[in-house]
Amino acid sequence: MTANIMGRTICALGDAASMPVQSFVKHFGAEFEYHIENKSASCRRKCSARAVKST
Template identity: 75%
Template sequence: GRTICPLGDAAAMPVVSFVTKFRDEFEYHVREGRCDLEDRKQRVAMAS
């Protein structure tokens, strides 16, 4: 990228991944000003 810091590009990689995988959720949050997950029932994961 555009930084002299060797960690600069690497530090942004998780954010790019989150936005790529969850783009609809990010866009909803920006557009509506709230989380899309509020309308969904809470799911509880239990180890078996």
């Protein structure tokens, strides 16, 4: 979704607003996936292992 916003808006706020979201997904994507799949935010050990594998 953020790729559709970056560089396609007249207002610079569109670009600025999408940058943190891209960074969160890049660095914490495993945590987001775990929370969505398990309806729980306790993901420390499992997500850290997945994040290391994906980078």
